[in-house]
Amino acid sequence: MKAGVYYGVEDFRVAEFPEPELKEDGVKIAVKYCGVCGTDVHKFHGQCGSHPMKPPVPLGHEVSGVVVETGKHVTHFKVGDRVVADPNWGCGACFFCKNNMPHMCENGKGVVKGFAQYICPPESNVYHIPDHLSLREAALAEPLSCCLHGMDLLDVKLGDVVVVIGMGMIGSMMVKLCSIAGASHIIVIETQENKRESAKDYGATLFINPNVENVETVIAQNGIQNVDKVMECVGAKVTMRTAFEVAGKCATIVLFGLGKEGEAIDFYPYEAFRKELTIRASYVNPHTMERAVRLLSSNQFSASMFISKEIQLEEAEVELRTQKDSRYGKVLVHIS
Template identity: 35%
Template sequence: MLRAVFTKPHEIVIEEAPIPDPPPGEAVVRVAACGICGTDLKINEGHYLGRLPVTPGHEFAGIVEALGEGVTGVRVGDLVAINPNLPCRRCEFCRIGKPHLCLDAQAVGVTRPGAFAEFCSIPIELLVPVPDDLPLALAAMMEPVSCCLHGIDLADIRPGDSVILLGGGSIGLILLQLARAAGATFIAISEPRAEKRELALSLGADCAVEPGEIGSVAESLPDGGAQVVIECAGVTVAARQALTLVRHGGTVLLFGVCPPEETVDLQPYEVFHREITIRGCYTNPFTDTRALSLLASGRVLVEPLITHTYSIEETAEGIEAVRRGETVKAQVLPSR
């Protein structure tokens, strides 16, 4: 099979490798589509939790090709989407039902070989059955949708709420649709790129503006700010800006992956006096099947988000296009 290996910072090697032989408890999946994510850029730069060399790719779906010894409940030919996060099941956080905070987690495409490859061996507990009528390229969006769903759950959006999203990439555009599904009546999005603002409007945003204009949008709201503001660009100045856009008693959700070394000024008095809730949000505990159901029902549309596709040989080209911000969602389609 063909696979892309991230060997050292900014180096991607395309190579032939044997198709993995699934060990007991695992299944080999023939990868149909795998999204390129900001995490993959960080792995490519040598920054993230992944240890190079690694074959990344954690947003994917495919067809079960082979089963390890003793595997039951999964059959060859099953259509599956993959939850890449594998908790240890032993640490304190796993034992209290917070596996996403696991102290010793593995992740497909980060610490284990991922899906910028034709085949990938996966522990069967990470396979989620895909309904027959959901195309696998759309099912490959289960992972990002499940992360967004965890964010929407934590933001506690109620019918009638106003929501501001800072960032109109694929994540912002999924959060937009989920905020609507959760009952938000006014949703504004701030995004520097005109074509992404257009897409946001076509997916139901009430208003899409450049980042410099979102302050006046917030001021024009009845209570001088939004009930919920979500930073989903991974930009530290946007995280600070979020605090100025939220109304009294509102919630700021930090969803984007900001550079770890950056900080923001915080006025404790402001948080106290305005009773602002600041929440973090990490990965996708227990939200994968709901994400698939939203995709299958068409309540979350991801087809318009998939703007670029690449073969395995073109993985580096795809990574660069994502880095330049040209794509909304780019996918690698490994099957030859």
């Protein structure tokens, strides 16, 4: 089959690649769309994504498509079904799988390789989508499911004041989700003006450029007494530091942005103590795919707002290298 294959650091090519094996509990899906994720960019540059990997291997994991074949033990899917897949699956038998932490599985059985014509995840990882949801929009199910996990950890209450740092595609989605969740103020911290502008469309209420304004001063000037929740969506040292500084008393911080492996940040226990901070990190998407599909299928969440461009597999290399269009939203690779 045709696939977009990672061969080594910054060596990504469209090539023939063996089709994945269809197991008895597996569903073979002809991939229609696969999103370009920030972790694909990390992997392209030789950094760690969410899982270790051995080249040559196709990148991509945010897939939607159509069922073309089913394993003989599959009961819930048939040829022609329109579906999305949760890219990560565990063994189901280890301590972590059995104790409701499938994303912490020690024997991870597989990860979908979505820049490819076919994938064969187990039935348990496949989700139907309703007729009115396009495959194009459905390709956002996986990134949205990761955001939902982050939002579960942030636990926004009605009326909370929330800060979202970084307006990439993930940060933008978080703003929208905070708006749905009933935050009273959604404060966006972002250096680029056009991104601050577009955050308005997602429901942000206050916009701060940390390069020219003092974040805490602007927040105080707007009559806001306390920041209750902070969602960090960049993963850089400076923005993580901002997350701690902007967090108010008894605030929760979720570190969602993917930092570099081995990179440390400044952490001041006394600051955390005085403010009684709760600090959480968010890793992938346990048990949130179904809810992501429901949200995408509802009027609450318009996926097309977050899609910046559709490209062909042959164009993926340039996108991974430059992030030309990924800066402005989700880039979808169209795979026929």
